[in-house]
Amino acid sequence: MSKHTSPDLARRHLLQAGAAIAAAALAPSLLAQNSNRAIRIGYQKSSTLLTIIKANGSLEKLLAPGGAKISWHEFSSGLPLLEALNVGGVDLSADVADTVPVFAQAAGARLTYLAQESPSPSAQAIVVRADSPIRGVAELKRKKIAVTKAAGVHYLLIATLEKAGLKFSDVEAAYLSPADGRAAFERGSVDAWVTWDPFLSGVQRQSQVRVLSDGRGIADYQRYYLASTPFADANPDVLRAVFDELQKTGQWVKRHPKEAAAFLAPLWGLDTDTIELANSRRSYEVRAVKLEALGEQQRIADTFFSAGLLPKKVNTADVAIWKPERLG
Numbered sequence: 001m002s003k004h005t006s007p008d009l010a011r012r013h014l015l016q017a018g019a020a021i022a023a024a025a026l027a028p029s030l031l032a033q034n035s036n037r038a039i040r041i042g043y044q045k046s047s048t049l050l051t052i053i054k055a056n057g058s059l060e061k062l063l064a065p066g067g068a069k070i071s072w073h074e075f076s077s078g079l080p081l082l083e084a085l086n087v088g089g090v091d092l093s094a095d096v097a098d099t100v101p102v103f104a105q106a107a108g109a110r111l112t113y114l115a116q117e118s119p120s121p122s123a124q125a126i127v128v129r130a131d132s133p134i135r136g137v138a139e140l141k142r143k144k145i146a147v148t149k150a151a152g153v154h155y156l157l158i159a160t161l162e163k164a165g166l167k168f169s170d171v172e173a174a175y176l177s178p179a180d181g182r183a184a185f186e187r188g189s190v191d192a193w194v195t196w197d198p199f200l201s202g203v204q205r206q207s208q209v210r211v212l213s214d215g216r217g218i219a220d221y222q223r224y225y226l227a228s229t230p231f232a233d234a235n236p237d238v239l240r241a242v243f244d245e246l247q248k249t250g251q252w253v254k255r256h257p258k259e260a261a262a263f264l265a266p267l268w269g270l271d272t273d274t275i276e277l278a279n280s281r282r283s284y285e286v287r288a289v290k291l292e293a294l295g296e297q298q299r300i301a302d303t304f305f306s307a308g309l310l311p312k313k314v315n316t317a318d319v320a321i322w323k324p325e326r327l328g
Contacts, residue, residue, distance in 0.1 A: 037068045039238060040090040042081045044074065045178070046196060047094035049249045049284060051267055052260070062241050076177045079103060079150040082226065085111060091231040092242065095223035097124075097152025097196070102301045105319070106310045112232035112320040113289040115225040115243055117250070121215035123281040124153050124196035126160060127185075130208035134191065137164040137213055143191035144172040146181035153194040155300050156219045158307055163218060168307045196221075197278035198270060205274045220296050224289070229320050239322050243286070250284035289321050 043050045053059055054072050063070065073089075075081040078096030085093045086109035095117060104111060126145075128134045134143070137160055147157050158168045174181075174190055178199045185193035186207060195203070203209055215221045225246065232239055253260040257279060261272040268275065297316035304310045 037066070037235070037238075039063070039068050039070045039092065039235075040073060041070060041092045041094065042073045042075055042084055042090035043094035044077055044081060044096075045268065046198060048253065048264070048279065048282065049246050049286070050094040052249050052253070052263060053245050055263070055267055058245055059241060062245070063238065066237070068238070076179070077148050077151055079148075082109065082111070083107075085109070085226060085228055088228065091228055091235075092238075093226045095225050097155075098220070098222045098224060098297055099152050099155045099300050099304070100150050101224055101226065101319070102297060102304060102314055102316060103150040103310070105301075105314045105316065106312060110229045110320070112227045112229045112322050113224055114227050114232070114239055114322050115246055115286050116289045116293075117223040118283045118285040118287060119220035119222050120282045121217075121219060121221050123200070123215070123278070124156055124194070124219070124221050125200055125214035126153075126157065126192055126194045126212040127200070127203060127209045128192045128212055129185070129188075130210055132191070132210070134212065137161065138166065140164075140192060140212075141166055141170045142172070144174055144189075146174045146176045146184050146190040146193040146195075148178060148181065148195075149175040151196065152215075152219065152221050152223075153196055154309075155303060156215050156221070157194045158303055159218050160213050162303075168309075197281055198268060198275060201274045201278035201281075202270060205271075205277065222296070225286075227322070232320065232322055236322075240324065243288075243322075243324055246286040250286045253279060253284050288324050291317055291319075291321060294319075 041050065043054070060070055075084065078100035081093055082096060082100050082104040084090045086104055086107065101111065134140065140161065145157065147154055161168060161171065174184065176184060178195060181193050181195060182199065182203055184190045192212065227239060257276050260279060261275040264275050265272050294316050301310065301314040301316050305313055
């Protein structure tokens, strides 16, 4: 595919590729249920697949026969997104890092896991400026580090420090959103920044930085899609539609990296090379969630509790999980 494929052509290819799947995904009887539903979907900038789905309107087309009305709500990061899901502000959550549901559980949220992206450990990293004297993780002791609270990078920082023989309390954490974290990092207000794609690829290509450590061998970085449990119980057809669209879109992004980058560039305000770099580090392999595969979730929960960052112990197996086979 040409490097100069236009976003419009990319959109057309994606819609054509999904037409047959979308048409067969849901039975007419299911689409007719619960007409005039309002479906509120929360997402963040790193929600690649739902950003594409939102832009091409595929869910609206698929669910329109049942009278569903979709609204989209953007959040700065995963924690406020799941807080909104917990209090009924949105019905469905785009992908959030594996740490975020742990914090939501600790707050008493009753959420349903819809889907999971397989690991993308190199899509998050600790970076320092290129001229920084810091050469190893152990040298972060007593340094100020920008990190987004409850994000996957929060766990990455704790686990990386522990591997180097340090505690989280050995560093000064500055809890900042991705945008504020980058600003603080570039003006020298912090010594290091822990971030994820596409913010990571953006700062790598636009500033002089070094990666001190990424998630490989430390944190799997699996991203989860969730729904409020009442909404999941009442709308299995919507969950099926979202699941199928996510799988299809993830496959398209990996098979057509240049088209995907061209499609996302005007939506993200980033150049295509930066987006290709970011997407190359994400798996975008959407799969069903299995209870027995939540082992790292429990390790994350235990790590945060031991660091005094969770108010109580969390049993990550105490969750609802949507099963794709429910609709056959």
